[in-house]
Amino acid sequence: MSIDAIAESTAASMSEGQMRELLEAEGVGTLGLPTGDLPYLVPISFGFDGDATLYFVFLLFGAESRKETLVTEAGRGRFLVYRAESMYDWQSVSLTGRITAVEEGEWDELRSAMENAWHPNVFSSAHPTRGVRGYSFEIDEWTGLQQRDVGGN
Incomplete structure (x- = not known):
């Protein structure tokens, strides 16, 4: 990439439409869930309804699930989606x-939205002892940044 291309290629805010496109394309x-000191971070598959709601399905293993407990206690969280070409x-x-x-x-919307979710192999081979639990994530605030390659690299 040339110096001129680097100078033209700066990070910029994403429009709401661009953010929706990324959420629909990625799964x-x-x-991120709050804890007493450090956030609890979990890579997770998600579905997006195309409007303002994400959906997750948690596989529940054992007698207790930390993410299930934290979601119930906090009721709020952060979610990060990115693509780096x-x-x-x-x-x-x-x-x-x-x-x-x-x-x-009430899983009809969840099932429909989860069609774009990425599902690792663990979902097909897992045998949860307590089943699955579905969650909705109602988006209150979203911000997006991007840098697009203008030099063709």
């Missing part, structure tokens, strides 16, 4: 929102 991000071509969206459980009888 995995990092959920190169050091000169990347996008990042940071969200804050309210997290609530989705009752089993």
